[in-house]
Each structure stands twice: as C-alpha cells, then as structure tokens.
Amino acid sequence: xxxxxxxxxxxxxxxxxxxxxxxxxxxxxxxxxxxxxxxxxxxxxxxxxxxxxxxxxxxxxxxxxxxxxxxxxxxxxxxxxxxxxxxxxxxxxxxxxxxxxxxxxxxxxxxxxxxxxxxxxxxxxxxxxxxxxxxxxxxxxxxxxxxxxxxxxxxxxxxxxxxxxxxxxxxxxxxxxxxxxxxxxxxxxxxxxxxxxxxxxxxxxxxxxxxxxxxxxxxxxxxxxxxxxxxxxxxxxxxxxxxxxxxxxxxxxxxxxxxxx
Numbered sequence: 001x002x003x004x005x006x007x008x009x010x011x012x013x014x015x016x017x018x019x020x021x022x023x024x025x026x027x028x029x030x031x032x033x034x035x036x037x038x039x040x041x042x043x044x045x046x047x048x049x050x051x052x053x054x055x056x057x058x059x060x061x062x063x064x065x066x067x068x069x070x071x072x073x074x075x076x077x078x079x080x081x082x083x084x085x086x087x088x089x090x091x092x093x094x095x096x097x098x099x100x101x102x103x104x105x106x107x108x109x110x111x112x113x114x115x116x117x118x119x120x121x122x123x124x125x126x127x128x129x130x131x132x133x134x135x136x137x138x139x140x141x142x143x144x145x146x147x148x149x150x151x152x153x154x155x156x157x158x159x160x161x162x163x164x165x166x167x168x169x170x171x172x173x174x175x176x177x178x179x180x181x182x183x184x185x186x187x188x189x190x191x192x193x194x195x196x197x198x199x200x201x202x203x204x205x206x207x208x209x210x211x212x213x214x215x216x217x218x219x220x221x222x223x224x225x226x227x228x229x230x231x232x233x234x235x236x237x238x239x240x241x242x243x244x245x246x247x248x249x250x251x252x253x254x255x256x257x258x259x260x261x
Contacts, residue, residue: 014046039093076148112141146193170225205254213255
C-alpha cells in the first residue's frame, strides 16, 4: 500500500499484507468498506495510525492499494480513500505481523473481482471462454480486472499488426458487458481488455490497447447477438438506435471492417 502522493519518489510506503479480506464485498454505503488486512506489516503513516485506534487521528489518509502476484510484482492498483484503523491484533501468519481492520472507501473494487485476480496471479487465466458462465454482475467485475490488470498482462507488448482479423462469437454475447468480454478476449486473449463502455471502446480504437484500425472483426452468429442487443440507445439527436447498431457504427467509423455472419 502506498500513500497518495503526487511525487512518487516521496511517496510513503504503508506496508503489505497477505490478504485484504472484505475489499471485494458489496458496498455498505456509497463505497464504504470494512477491510481486514491479514498478516499485515504496517509502516509509515499506516503504522502511526495504530497508536490512535478509536480516535480521530486513526485516519491514515488516502492510498493506492496494489494487488501483487506471487513474485511481489504489481498486477493492478485501486485508489482507496480515508483509510482508518479500527482494530489491530497480533497475527498468526508470522512474528511481528498483525491483523489490521480498517474502514476505507473504494468505488472500483467490485464483488467477484477477487476470483479473477486469483486466476491471473496463479496463471490459470489461460484459456478463452472462462467468463461465459459468470452471472451478469460478475461480468462487469471481470471487465474491471481486465482493465486494471491490462498493463501487467500485456507487459509492454505492442499493438497487433494492422490488417489482422479477430473472430467474435455472437453466441456468448447476451448484453453489453458480454460484448466487451468477447471483444477484449478476441483482441488480447484470455482476460483481455478492449473497452468496457462505449466511451472506453472508442478510446481503445484510437490505438495503444492491443490493436489499432484498420483491422477486421469477423462477427460470427451475429443475428443472435443482434436480437439480444436490441435495447434502444439515444443518439443525441432526439432519435434512438439499437445498441447493436451503435456498436457497429463506432467500430466502422474508426476504420474497423465488420463481417456479419
């Protein structure tokens, strides 16, 4: 955990923990969570806050919470607000470690995301289609981890060469989130990211996210996807279109050839 500092050189390192239990639970109110850092080695401002548990000075402040792989490399980060120590006790995980309970605010740590991080950490996110059986709310969590872990998963790999064809299976596209799951996987492989809303899709199509137009999307079973993506979407001109047609429009306006099969 790193304190929120503009100058990373002067950032206050707050320590590490083996687990952050409760980080990915449903929000209690407007982003508030009660998180137990099991096997925690608190340092810096977080360590100082432990002397004031139960008081106003127990608020350590804002921080970046890094999610680490088995080698200690950062896979992704969450910004957390108002980290406040509320309880501390010795930990069974090792001498000198504590189990530290804090309250904090974090809008982006979604229920269901923890399991996806575990797949990446253990190297088990290694085949396509692993998101197919997820519940709708967990598909959005899948996309969030795909986004936050994008740089880690790509490891500096450049965009695919222009002119590539990516195959999109319309049988698994049942709503907007599943479209982005399928497209991210088609472009960047298992757990890949290529947008998670219309604005983000448009950004990805400008390059730097795995592929830049011109390229081709071979959309198989497109009729099935069209029927499921039929909800009306405002165009901003007092008219509406379907989500399916809007996605086609965005892709084609950015130089992507879409073949509907």
